[in-house]
Amino acid sequence: GAVVSQHPSWVICKSGTSVKIECRSLDFQATTMFWYRQFPKQSLMLMATSNEGSKATYEQGVEKDKFLINHASLTLSTLTVTSAHPEDSSFYICSAVWGEKINYGYTFGSGTRLTVV
Amino acid sequence: GENVEQHPSTLSVQEGDSAVIKCTYSDSASNYFPWYKQELGKRPQLIIDIRSNVGEKKDQRIAVTLNKTAKHFSLHITETQPEDSAVYFCASFNFGNEKLTFGTGTRLTIIP
Numbered sequence: 001g002a003v004v005s006q007h008p009s010w011v012i013c014k015s016g017t018s019v020k021i022e023c024r025s026l027d028f029q030a031t032t033m034f035w036y037r038q039f040p041k042q043s044l045m046l047m048a049t050s051n052e053g054s055k056a057t058y059e060q061g062v063e064k065d066k067f068l069i070n071h072a073s074l075t076l077s078t079l080t081v082t083s084a085h086p087e088d089s090s091f092y093i094c095s096a097v098w099g100e101k102i103n104y105g106y107t108f109g110s111g112t113r114l115t116v117v
Numbered sequence: 118g119e120n121v122e123q124h125p126s127t128l129s130v131q132e133g134d135s136a137v138i139k140c141t142y143s144d145s146a147s148n149y150f151p152w153y154k155q156e157l158g159k160r161p162q163l164i165i166d167i168r169s170n171v172g173e174k175k176d177q178r179i180a181v182t183l184n185k186t187a188k189h190f191s192l193h194i195t196e197t198q199p200e201d202s203a204v205y206f207c208a209s210f211n212f213g214n215e216k217l218t219f220g221t222g223t224r225l226t227i228i229p
Binding site: 032034042043044045046049091093095097104105106107109110111113 | 220
């Protein structure tokens with residue numbers, strides 16, 4: 001249980017174009033999902049917290065107009081990298097909390113490797 | 118906000134020996150401490166976790182200890198095997214604000 005599906009697993013796009021990444025919770029409802037970015041040989045850095053039915057909360061230094069997040073349902077959150085540039089090339093991972101109170105955990109999507117050329 | 122420090126950044130261990138990775142956290146409200154193993158280009162895989170009401174947890178060759186007073190927790194891998202080679206991340210989680218903060222990672226290399 002507690003599976004998060006993320007697509008695509010990898011994408012190559014031209015500079016200036018936009019890319020959408022989807023994250024779905026398959027067997028649980030995720031009121032909140034999280035988006036991380038990981039550069040090579042570095043730790044995962046939280047970009048934003050995606051809340052169902054409301055605006056996402058962005059971490060300091062993350063451009064909200066560049067990284068558009070939509071959490072339209074309890075099982076789907078999307079991240080759109082707009083006007084992508086080579087420096088946006090990275091590994092993007094979504095995650096969600098499952099369960100509540102005593103029994104809970106944190107599960108990750110499979111990640112999306114974005115390469116902007 | 119929460120700050121998690123992880124040491125060492127790299128660790129080489131002879132096959133069969135034990136490996137220990139240590140983390141400290143700053144937010145006393147953190148109540149869940151997972152450890153992840155990440156292979157190149159893949160998602161972090163949860164290998165063990167511990168909640169704040171427990172001091173130690175063991176799962177076969179892997180164990181985690183938590184000292185809430187000192188705000189540190191450690192991962193112990195015994196009888197290491199080549200397939201244990203990977204990057205390991207500690208993390209602290211505050212269920213109240215659902216914030217998961219990662220350590221900087223440890224690259225563990227098991228020498229055959």
